[in-house]
Amino acid sequence: MTLLRPPVEAGGVTAHDPNAPMTRHSTWFLAAALAAPFAAAPARAADPFNEVAEKANQKMVKVFGAGGFSRLNSYGTGIIISPDGHVLTAASQLLDTSELVVHLYDGQRLKAQVLAVEPELDVAIIKIRVEGKKIEEPTGLNLDYFDFAAAAKRPPAETGDWVLALTNTFEIALRDEPLSLQRGVVMARTKLAGRRGVFEFPYTGDVYVVDAITNNPGAAGGALLTRKGELIGVVGREIKNSLSDTWMNYAIPVNAKVDIKEVVKTKDKDGKEKDEEKVTTVTMPDFVALGMQGKYKNVTRPKTVLGEGGYHGIVFVPNILDRTPAYVEDVVPGSPAAKAGxxxxxxxxxxxxxxxxxxxxxxxxxxxxxxxxxxxxIEVRRGEALQTIEMTLGVPPKAATPTPAPMPK
Incomplete structure (x- = not known):
């Protein structure tokens, strides 16, 4: 490394004398030269997310519906996906009510109606209703929204990417109050199907696993965003690892897809009916596009012969209301329900x-x-976890024939 020496005057022109000895001024010039690049660059503060959060909050709703009793929350989150008030949210019991309500960012409280539900993707589409207008009519709301079609075309998030989660976790927000914002990192993009038996859940496609505690009560249906506020996923429901008793924090990608096997009736060359297995691919973008138009049709399940139905052996709580929740009070020993767990x-x-x-x-x-x-x-909620159980139905037991009383002698 060549050390600069102090300049000397030569004929009125400043020049460097290569033979001049080093002085303490030389040392000062050297230190200043080395320090200059660092002093010129101001220290960078952490990137603020308040602007991103504020803009994204205007594209979100708080959802309120069925629940409010043991282990069933009556609140959740939704993502506005059209200016006309279509909302993407999680598929849950929350939607099972005629009194579904959403709160907008500006405090408006409006009714909503379910348009489509896809259990295999664990998502649903609802639409905000405006008084005096039919559900298929334009609402005239002109809301800020996430362009879902554009979001689905973007490259997926990668491991290590910073992400933001915007949700109504723990019902922290009402009316015009802002949603909760959490920051984290994508730990992995992996198939939830690889954990069947550990995470029992109907959805079997890809998920973003994040290192923030995002999946709390009320968070399902929230938005997973990039640091720029771009939509990349839908925050999922609460699921627990049944082996380690730990919770999983995840979101379903906007371009998610699942393959569903179904059995359909076809005819052979002789005209006889036969069962044929068919695989149908269901994608999130297709569900959203068709669901907003009211044209989405769920995968057709094989029809069975109508009759008395199979026997299960579940003893439910007393059915005293028109809509008594299907809580299990007991199971008959040795019954299909007992064998299924x-x-x-x-x-x-x-x-x-x-x-x-x-x-x-x-x-x-x-x-x-x-x-x-x-x-x-059957999908059941057990404690704070979701479980998916397969049960083989049995033959209904015959009612015991009463033994006639002996005739008096």
């Missing part, structure tokens, strides 16, 4: 992808759509 205090939420709003809904659906020997998939 159902327990007292389980809450039956879905059966074969159909929401179970009450005990009556469960019993009616079972009687209409099942028969002995059929396998049904």
């Amino acid at each position: 159902l327990r007292p205090d389980d809450l039956v939420s879905f059966i074969d992808g159909e929401p179970v709003a009450s005990i009556n809904v469960f019993q009616t659906w079972l009687k209409k759509n099942t028969r002995p020997g059929q396998v049904v998939r």
